[in-house]
Amino acid sequence: MEKIRNFCIIAHIDHGKSTLADRLLDFTGSVTEREKQDQLLDNMDLERERGITIKSHAIQMEYVYEGETYILNLIDTPGHVDFSYEVSRSIAACEGALLVVDAAQSIQAQTISNLYLALENDLEIIPVLNKVDLPSANPEEVTDDIVDLLGCDPSEVIPASAKTGIGIGEILKAIIERIPAPKGNVNEPLQALVFDSVYNPFRGVETYFRVMNGEIRKGQKIKFVATGKAYEADEIGTLKLRQMPKNKISAGDVGYLITGIKDAREVKVGDTITDAANPTKNAIEGFEDVKPMVFAGIYPVDTEDFEELRSSMEKLQLNDASLVFTPESSAALGFGFRCGFLGMLHMEIVQERLEREFDMTVITTVPNVSYLAYTTKDKETPIVVNNPSDLPDPSSLDRVEEPYIKATIITKSDFVGNVMSLCIDKRGHITNQTYLTPERVELNFDMPLAEIVFDFYDRLKTVSKGYASFDYSPIGMRVSKLVRVDILLNAQPVDALSALVHFDNAHNIGKKMCEKLKELIPRQQFDIPIQAAIGAKIISRETIKALRKDVTAKCYGGDISRKRKLLEKQKKGKKRMRQVGNVEIPQQAFMAVLKLND
Numbered sequence: 270m271e272k273i274r275n276f277c278i279i280a281h282i283d284h285g286k287s288t289l290a291d292r293l294l295d296f297t298g299s300v301t302e303r304e305k306q307d308q309l310l311d312n313m314d315l316e317r318e319r320g321i322t323i324k325s326h327a328i329q330m331e332y333v334y335e336g337e338t339y340i341l342n343l344i345d346t347p348g349h350v351d352f353s354y355e356v357s358r359s360i361a362a363c364e365g366a367l368l369v370v371d372a373a374q375s376i377q378a379q380t381i382s383n384l385y386l387a388l389e390n391d392l393e394i395i396p397v398l399n400k401v402d403l404p405s406a407n408p409e410e411v412t413d414d415i416v417d418l419l420g421c422d423p424s425e426v427i428p429a430s431a432k433t434g435i436g437i438g439e440i441l442k443a444i445i446e447r448i449p450a451p452k453g454n455v456n457e458p459l460q461a462l463v464f465d466s467v468y469n470p471f472r473g474v475e476t477y478f479r480v481m482n483g484e485i486r487k488g489q490k491i492k493f494v495a496t497g498k499a500y501e502a503d504e505i506g507t508l509k510l511r512q513m514p515k516n517k518i519s520a521g522d523v524g525y526l527i528t529g530i531k532d533a534r535e536v537k538v539g540d541t542i543t544d545a546a547n548p549t550k551n552a553i554e555g556f557e558d559v560k561p562m563v564f565a566g567i568y569p570v571d572t573e574d575f576e577e578l579r580s581s582m583e584k585l586q587l588n589d590a591s592l593v594f595t596p597e598s599s600a601a602l603g604f605g606f607r608c609g610f611l612g613m614l615h616m617e618i619v620q621e622r623l624e625r626e627f628d629m630t631v632i633t634t635v636p637n638v639s640y641l642a643y644t645t646k647d648k649e650t651p652i653v654v655n656n657p658s659d660l661p662d663p664s665s666l667d668r669v670e671e672p673y674i675k676a677t678i679i680t681k682s683d684f685v686g687n688v689m690s691l692c693i694d695k696r697g698h699i700t701n702q703t704y705l706t707p708e709r710v711e712l713n714f715d716m717p718l719a720e721i722v723f724d725f726y727d728r729l730k731t732v733s734k735g736y737a738s739f740d741y742s743p744i745g746m747r748v749s750k751l752v753r754v755d756i757l758l759n760a761q762p763v764d765a766l767s768a769l770v771h772f773d774n775a776h777n778i779g780k781k782m783c784e785k786l787k788e789l790i791p792r793q794q795f796d797i798p799i800q801a802a803i804g805a806k807i808i809s810r811e812t813i814k815a816l817r818k819d820v821t822a823k824c825y826g827g828d829i830s831r832k833r834k835l836l837e838k839q840k841k842g843k844k845r846m847r848q849v850g851n852v853e854i855p856q857q858a859f860m861a862v863l864k865l866n867d
């Protein structure tokens with residue numbers, strides 16, 4: 270165990286995490302030249318075909334230092350804020366972290382948020398100043414920034430280039446000398462932390478774990494503490510470029526487990542694996558069920574495809590444990606599902622996979638966050654509102670609470686004004702402002718999650734000309750004045766177009782919604798009034814004027830095949846349209862509320 274080092278790499282996006290990992294693998298000879306050319310690529314093709322993530326989640330290197338062979342386990346952390354809980358679990362499996370900072374860009378929002386996670390887990394931090402080869406690098410200044418942030422000595426910061434290989438030997442030396450060896454007792458009952466899992470269509474769920482105490486043996490009867498389920502460890506092993514089956518993995522080490530589990534939901538990141546017969550008394554602390562943050566309806570374009578959609582969603586859930594869904598029905602769209610996602614990125618991935626892997630064309634409705642509503646009858650028991658139609662009638666409503674987040678934004682001082690007005694526009698309250706250097710400012714805001722899940726990040730990039738980085742973490746529920754804005758087309762309410770918005774913005778949003786829908790809904794053979802309403806009160810109105818579009822008008826003469834082609838083309842264009850009453854609504858219209866500022 271003294272010869273094992275478990276570490277992760279934390280960095281802001283694009284600061285060179287993956288490139289550094291590759292360089293470490295090269296330097297330790299974990300990939301031979303041939304493997305680099307042949308097997309690595311083969312492996313990747315295969316993985317691509319099977320639809321498994323190409324990146325490895327943990328990789329083991331061997332490195333000889335001062336005559337002793339060390340085992341270095343590099344544990345990968347997911348990069349996107351949607352998956353921050355998973356980052357915290359990966360971090361919990363390590364004793365140390367390389368904090369990679371780009372020598373041209375210095376410290377950014379995710380550098381800080383990931384650093385805090387690492388410090389909470391008592392990790393030894395090794396600061397790496399990457400990209401020193403860049404002409405635009407500012408090594409002295411950025412080193413000062415790092416020293417200020419960590420309170421370390423400037424000599425502890427390792428200048429490196431993941432591209433040219435500068436400093437890689439120094440980094441390996443620091444990993445061995447500065448990161449403590451894992452602690453743990455081989456003689457105690459098995460206690461292993463699940464930090465990741467992937468779904469492999471041929472072998473079932475592969476679970477990645479770090480043994481904290483005891484050991485896990487091939488064939489052992491094991492149990493997952495949170496789910497309470499027991500399995501046989503069919504195969505265990507360590508992860509090099511490919512899986513290396515082993516007979517046993519002991520305290521301190523990292524490995525994979527295959528048990529024939531076919532449903533990803535049975536393996537939860539953060540859970541503890543233990544021996545079924547002699548279970549540990551101390552499950553690893555801090556287990557959390559991942560909670561979806563964003564909800565939206567998914568409906569088949571063709572109502573007849575509902576059952577097919579259900580079976581596709583069930584299959585998708587087998588390998589995406591964080592996807593949740595329940596059937597719902599909409600007067601406008603018929604039967605579909607209300608789905609919960611970790612964030613907007615996750616929602617896009619799910620929609621994309623339904624189309625690509627299952628050939629389903631779906632309509633997604635306006636996403637919203639999850640609210641809690643209390644009625645005057647019962648002011649204590651909340652009603653969970655994941656769908657605008659679940660909001661109780663305003664007359665019976667006592668109060669509504671919405672989720673808030675703490676946002677961390679780092680930007681240049683020139684853009685502080687712009688960023689502040691954006692955040693205030695998004696109902697944010699500034700809580701802190703710190704000058705990291707005379708040019709760089711860290712701003713903290715408390716903001717409603719609902720305001721940032723949609724277009725916030727894009728607008729932040731615009732107002733800061735790209736010089737702002739952003740991260741957030743949830744801070745609980747707060748009371749808010751919410752109303753539901755309904756949309757009526759041809760005097761018929763279209764429930765799938767309803768949105769929950771803050772009262773102060775409701776009139777403005779209602780007006781913009783009507784204008785946007787007028788743009789997006791194609792003209793039809795009759796006038797279509799569009800109205801926005803809060804309860805029975807109409808707050809805005811537009812009209813789409815009638816038009817008859819005859820696509821075959823151009824086809825004079827008798828060429829029937831050409832005419833058919835045009836009609837076919839027109840049918841395709843309609844694919845993502847839904848007939849609601851006698852109005853055809855294209856997919857974009859259902860998302861119109863998100864694009865009001867375009």
Ligand SMILES: Nc1nc2c(ncn2[C@@H]2O[C@H](COP(=O)(O)OP(=O)(O)OP(=O)(O)O)[C@@H](O)[C@H]2O)c(=O)[nH]1
Nearest residue numbers: 282283284285286287288348399400403430431432
């Ligand atoms: N010049 C120079 N470029 C580098 C260096 N390290 C990484 N890069 C480049 O920086 C870009 C981002 O590097 P990645 O390794 O993909 O960064 P990452 O942090 O893994 O990014 P994500 O995976 O998107 O989070 C790539 O274009 C790299 O080629 C370096 O030391 N010097």
